[in-house]
Amino acid sequence: MKKYITSVAFFLLFVFIWQIAVNFLKIEKWILPSPLQILNSLLESKELFVYHLLPTLFEAFLGLFISVILAIIVALAMKLSRLFYNIIYPFLILSQTIPFIVIAPLLSVWFGFGLIPKVILIAIVCFFPITLNLFAGFEAIDHSFISLLDSMGANKIKKIKFLYWPSSLPYFFSGLKIAASYSIISAVVSEWVGTDRGLGILLIRSSKSYVTDRVFATILVITFLSILLVLLVETLQYISIPWSQNNKILKRSKYVKKNNISYPDFYRNFNRSLFL
Amino acid sequence: MNRLSVKNVSKSFPTLDKSLNVIDNISIDVAENEIVGIIGPSGCGKTTLFNIISKVLPYDSGKITIDSKDLDSKHGICGYMFQEPLLFPWMKALQNIMLSYEVKSIPKEKAKGNAISLLEDFGLSQFANYYPYQLSGGMKQRIALLRTVAFNSKLLLLDEPFGSIDAITRLDLHYYLLEIWKKLNLTILFTTHDIREAILLADRIYVLSKQPATVVDIIKVELDRPRKIEQLTTKKAVAIEKRLIQSLKHTQ
Numbered sequence: 075m076k077k078y079i080t081s082v083a084f085f086l087l088f089v090f091i092w093q094i095a096v097n098f099l100k101i102e103k104w105i106l107p108s109p110l111q112i113l114n115s116l117l118e119s120k121e122l123f124v125y126h127l128l129p130t131l132f133e134a135f136l137g138l139f140i141s142v143i144l145a146i147i148v149a150l151a152m153k154l155s156r157l158f159y160n161i162i163y164p165f166l167i168l169s170q171t172i173p174f175i176v177i178a179p180l181l182s183v184w185f186g187f188g189l190i191p192k193v194i195l196i197a198i199v200c201f202f203p204i205t206l207n208l209f210a211g212f213e214a215i216d217h218s219f220i221s222l223l224d225s226m227g228a229n230k231i232k233k234i235k236f237l238y239w240p241s242s243l244p245y246f247f248s249g250l251k252i253a254a255s256y257s258i259i260s261a262v263v264s265e266w267v268g269t270d271r272g273l274g275i276l277l278i279r280s281s282k283s284y285v286t287d288r289v290f291a292t293i294l295v296i297t298f299l300s301i302l303l304v305l306l307v308e309t310l311q312y313i314s315i316p317w318s319q320n321n322k323i324l325k326r327s328k329y330v331k332k333n334n335i336s337y338p339d340f341y342r343n344f345n346r347s348l349f350l
Numbered sequence: 351m352n353r354l355s356v357k358n359v360s361k362s363f364p365t366l367d368k369s370l371n372v373i374d375n376i377s378i379d380v381a382e383n384e385i386v387g388i389i390g391p392s393g394c395g396k397t398t399l400f401n402i403i404s405k406v407l408p409y410d411s412g413k414i415t416i417d418s419k420d421l422d423s424k425h426g427i428c429g430y431m432f433q434e435p436l437l438f439p440w441m442k443a444l445q446n447i448m449l450s451y452e453v454k455s456i457p458k459e460k461a462k463g464n465a466i467s468l469l470e471d472f473g474l475s476q477f478a479n480y481y482p483y484q485l486s487g488g489m490k491q492r493i494a495l496l497r498t499v500a501f502n503s504k505l506l507l508l509d510e511p512f513g514s515i516d517a518i519t520r521l522d523l524h525y526y527l528l529e530i531w532k533k534l535n536l537t538i539l540f541t542t543h544d545i546r547e548a549i550l551l552a553d554r555i556y557v558l559s560k561q562p563a564t565v566v567d568i569i570k571v572e573l574d575r576p577r578k579i580e581q582l583t584t585k586k587a588v589a590i591e592k593r594l595i596q597s598l599k600h601t602q
């Protein structure tokens with residue numbers, strides 16, 4: 075917690091100066107609202123934000139879910155088939171240079187203004203970081219483990235189950251974290267093209283009618299949602315990878331060596347302290 | 351009857367301009383319930399030989415049989431323990447041992463039962479729920495040994511099994527291995543570059559030359575069992591040690 079104190083203090087100072095500056099220079103609300111005015115707008119129209127937040131969140135979740143499934147399939151296929159890898163990998167890298175926002179209007183032309191074009195855009199944007207990370211995880215596997223499973227005559231499905239998937243989980247989650255932060259933003263952008271409910275359309279409407287404090291409040295809500303989603307992924311990661319809560323462990327093991335503690339006793343105490 | 355028979359096996363790896371001959375016409379027999387050691391300079395091809403017997407690598411010529419069945423048939427796979435414990439970090443000790451059964455498509459419940467009773471039989475049941483990072487080096491090696499036994503209790507290949515363990519823990523592990531060997535009537539082929547380890551464990555010791563590996567000498571170790579470390583200072587053992595050193599000198 076200590077290391078965040080300075081950055082929190084800096085942020086508060088920034089907000090304070092902003093507030094003072096707006097008051098002192100008498101800046102109009104529609105040009106730059108003060109932090110208090112933004113907060114006021116947020117609390118005043120709570121229901122409005124909740125109303126527009128729900129579809130955005132739903133689209134983001136759905137898109138993220140679809141992209142996860144696609145990414146797992148494609149990454150596995152790339153690992154299992156060299157031919158598929160040779161065909162698809164250059165396009166995966168190339169596709170990273172396309173700004174996906176520009177295809178939102180196209181998707182709208184093809185699929186209308188409903189849920190489908192939005193979910194497709196989010197899924198496309200989220201697909202790449204997960205796929206590339208997961209594949210990097212597959213490539214990083216210690217070859218000795220593969221030899222071990224070979225010596226046991228394990229088939230490909232067993233290798234995936236026992237080795238590829240669990241050992242790539244940390245990579246998968248770092249990809250998922252990036253994707254999670256993209257998902258809300260993509261949902262907002264996809265809503266710009268056209269919808270009647272969603273944070274994206276709220277943002278556009280507010281800015282077109284010069285309700286600038288609400289624009290800022292909406293941005294605040296979007297940021298908050300993205301952070302929430304990333305935290306959710308981090309929690310999932312922590313639960314799914316109980317074997318790599320590494321920093322604490324490393325410190326502890328040095329402590330063990332120094333004090334010559336026998337392992338079972340030590341870990342009995344350690345596990346207790348971990349769960350209480 | 352020979353459990354494992356390696357006859358005139360050769361193996362070479364292709365390099366840029368010519369092929370590198372790693373194993374040259376090696377023949378090794380291991381009888382049922384026998385412990386055979388292979389000793390030789392490091393990099394002489396011991397691990398390659400084990401990779402061949404466990405079907406990780408193909409071989410060029412010769413014939414390998416396990417229980418008189420050709421290695422190419424499905425029955426040929428043996429329990430192979432690598433130099434490192436190679437416990438899967440995401441599995442607890444129990445699950446690591448269950449893996450050996452699950453690879454052979456034994457249902458999960460039965461695999462769990464088998465693994466638990468194996469841990470109990472060899473005094474490690476209190477470690478069943480530890481992740482590898484929570485275990486000491488010696489304990490990891492013990493679990494890896496049990497995993498290997500769980501996979502195949504007929505023929506074990508141990509590749510420098512205790513090479514990365516400190517000398518004091520290593521002796522415990524030697525006794526542990528011999529205890530398992532006796533209880534389960536194992537047949538063991540192991541490599542080492544520790545002369546005393548070879549004498550303490552083995553019934554016979556094959557000395558291999560530098561690359562390409564050939565058999566230089568075969569030495570019988572006629573020491574009483576159960577073996578104790580003190581036997582290494584007896585006249586018999588010292589004579590064997592001298593002969594081993596002589597043979598190893600010729601390999602240089």
